Amino acid sequence: MRTPLVLAWLTALWIGTLANWPLWQQLLQLPELDNSAGRLFVLAFMGIVTALHGAVFSLVAWPWLLRPLMVFSLFSAAALAHFMGSYGIVVDPSMVVNIVQTDVREARDLLSLRLLVSLLILGLLPALWLYRSPVRRLGGWRQLALNAAGAVLGLGVVLALGMASFATLAPTMRDHKELRYMISPLNAYWSLGVVAYESQAQPDGPPAVVGADARLLPRSADAKPPLLLLVVGETARAANFSLNGYARPTNPRLQQETDLLSFRQVSSCGTSTAASLPCMFSHLGRNAFLDLKGSQENLLDVLQRAGLAVLWLDNQSGCKGLCDRVPNAQANQPAPAAAALPAGLCDAEECLDEALLHGLDQRLAALPAERRARGTVLVMHQMGSHGPAYYKRSPSGAKPFQPECRTNALQQCPREQVLNAYDNTIAYTDRILAGAIDWLKQQSGQHQVAMLYVSDHGESLGENNLFLHGMPYAVAPREQTHVPLLLWLPPATSAALRLQAGCLAQRIDQPFSHDQLFHTVLGLSGVATSLYRPDWDLLSPCKAH
Structure with a gap:
């Protein structure tokens, strides 16, 4: 029987390693990382991504909340792994807008057997394990303290590994900005939040009028009307x-x-x-x-x-x-x-x-x-x-x-x-x-x-x-x-x-x-x-x- 925090971190480990395989593939293909030091950096970055997910998941590691959110994250990561790995896309705010505006026929074109396999292996299998794992329930204050400790631990690992690999991390993130939008599924959550915030920030009412002075230029009496x-x-x-x-x-x-x-x-x-x-x-x-x-x-x-x-x-x-x-x-x-x-x-x-x-x-x-x-x-x-x-x-x-x-x-x-x-x-x-x-x-x-x-x-x-x-x-x-x-x-x-x-x-x-x-x-x-x-x-x- 495991505490919610342990299950949250095990989910973070699965997502941070296996479900983010497109990110690791992309990193290993970078010429500047094609050496032993580069491969060590990839391992360190894998630790950073896992710890980052662990810190976030620690905040929701409550018995009544953990399973649905972790299952959602598993299936999100599985779907994103398929699309990023198959087509080389990244999920930034503009891509989220595309997803939201996709109609049924466009979505249908994206369905495939490979997507189903990804959902089964990276999403369904760990989700079934998670639902079959008994959860140890703790007192509210004790669970809160553990969750806070888990979040602090995760952020501490991120900071430590980031400082240890900073000489490689900084130029890699600077020269390959798209990598930050491959950290799945946090990339999608962040981008969705940005889109939601920007949409709420839009003023209500009709669009602002432009070209209020628009008029037709004078034409001769025998001129034909344009058809463009x-x-x-x-x-x-x-x-x-x-x-x-x-x-x-x-x-x-x-x-x-x-x-x-x-x-x-x-x-x-x-x-x-x-x-x-x-x-x-x-x-x-x-x-x-x-x-x-x-x-x-x-x-x-x-x-x-x-x-x-x-x-x-x-x-x-x-x-x-x-x-x-x-x-x-x-x-x-x-x-x-x-x-x-x-x-x-x-x-x-x-x-x-x-x-x-x-x-x-x-x-x-x-x-x-x-x-x-x-x-x-x-x-x-x-x-x-x-x-x-x-x-x-x-x-x-x-x-x-x-x-x-x-x-x-x-x-x-x-x-x-x-x-x-x-x-x-x-x-x-x-x-x-x-x-x-x-x-x-x-x-x-x-x-x-x-x-x-x-x-x-x-x-x-x-x-x-x-x-x-x-x-x-x-x-x-x-x-x-x-x-x-x-x-x-x-x-x-x-x-x-x-x-x-x-x-x-x-x-x-x-x-x-x-x-x-x-x-x-x-x-x-x-x-x-x-x-x-x-x-x-x-x-x-x-x-x-």
């Missing part, structure tokens, strides 16, 4: 676009569009949809947006306030609040007065991105006529290349690269098959964008048409044993932040915008970022506001003044 199609890509990395020099033909149809430009050096606001999407639709730019307290209106609000018709069409897990105040629809919802979606585009779980193109004429006609007469901005939010089940993102008849990885356990597939599955999604995006351009060409008789495509973030495909995305921005690899940006402007639109011939083509290798999106869209749609920064408008340097 803004396509928000998902998890597309610029390096895999043949338009950007990729060796594989992932953009066969777009490469035939002579009026299309691909900007090759574009950086994202974040490494996840939850981080990037609100940032890229803000006028502030990434640096100022990170310091923003409270919520603000976004690009869609400004466009609508100026008098344009705005529609957000989604094939993802939502618009992250961006489209709450403008007309919006899901891709699986048939357009008003349009035929039903063709068979095969949608199933019970999700839709292919071609569903976004269905019934566009009807969706456009359903918007207020007086607004459409001034101009329209249609936003399409793709499912794109969302992983890890890349094979689900392209239809069976549009998979030029074979064989492809057909599981969400990417680490089980040869990397060539992972690349095939991912590149098939890029090739399918090429088909979607080409179809969108074809539709815009049909509208060119009544509208001044243009298309702007940009992805929200990139993706790791096994480089340095990393998969997926969501790494802290400061340490994220370029694969997760280097995104494609495409601009299609037919000659009539270029002339209406007074663009100098060949000027934009000379800018495709200049460094840009999501900071330019808000201001470039204002320039394309003819909206004036004091928020507008011409130096952040991709087109402004090329306009004849």
Whole structure:
């Protein structure tokens, strides 16, 4: 029969050693620790992590509280071990936001046999042992004293081992900041607390108004109203676009569009949809947006306030609040007065991105006529290349690269098959964008048409044993932040915008970022506001003044 404190420390020992195996694996792969002194440091750090959990668990080592909290911690650590070990992710506050905002279909893609095995071995087995272990009950004051002693002991061990290994600990934590978000499950608890605190700190009420002075620039009486199609890509990395020099033909149809430009050096606001999407639709730019307290209106609000018709069409897990105040629809919802979606585009779980193109004429006609007469901005939010089940993102008849990885356990597939599955999604995006351009060409008789495509973030495909995305921005690899940006402007639109011939083509290798999106869209749609920064408008340097 063991006291609650002993059971708490035994749980801490299990979690601190076995359940944190991704952390130890990551440490042992660091070149600076590839020696006997480095391996001794890993053992010392294992002691630090175990003692840290022991100190925290000591605080809740009460007979009525211990088992449920320890079981929850065991299963949390087991699940986190699977995802961190399989995909190389870390669990910081931004990742917690992603988890909270994940919908059922995204969560379903993450289920696998390896996850089940991890939950059984690292979670269920110790949980069963813990529930079968009899607990020795002590008096309240005695238990309180023991718990306090256990917490002090744990902190003392952390301090002693930290001082003893400080010469290695300090530079390792400084050079590899992501390691602190791999100490499981305390990383998740801490990050969840940060997210909860920040959400409570947000002021109540509607978002702050921005662009209150937004208005349409004057146009000649015979000018056509603009029709801008803004396509928000998902998890597309610029390096895999043949338009950007990729060796594989992932953009066969777009490469035939002579009026299309691909900007090759574009950086994202974040490494996840939850981080990037609100940032890229803000006028502030990434640096100022990170310091923003409270919520603000976004690009869609400004466009609508100026008098344009705005529609957000989604094939993802939502618009992250961006489209709450403008007309919006899901891709699986048939357009008003349009035929039903063709068979095969949608199933019970999700839709292919071609569903976004269905019934566009009807969706456009359903918007207020007086607004459409001034101009329209249609936003399409793709499912794109969302992983890890890349094979689900392209239809069976549009998979030029074979064989492809057909599981969400990417680490089980040869990397060539992972690349095939991912590149098939890029090739399918090429088909979607080409179809969108074809539709815009049909509208060119009544509208001044243009298309702007940009992805929200990139993706790791096994480089340095990393998969997926969501790494802290400061340490994220370029694969997760280097995104494609495409601009299609037919000659009539270029002339209406007074663009100098060949000027934009000379800018495709200049460094840009999501900071330019808000201001470039204002320039394309003819909206004036004091928020507008011409130096952040991709087109402004090329306009004849």
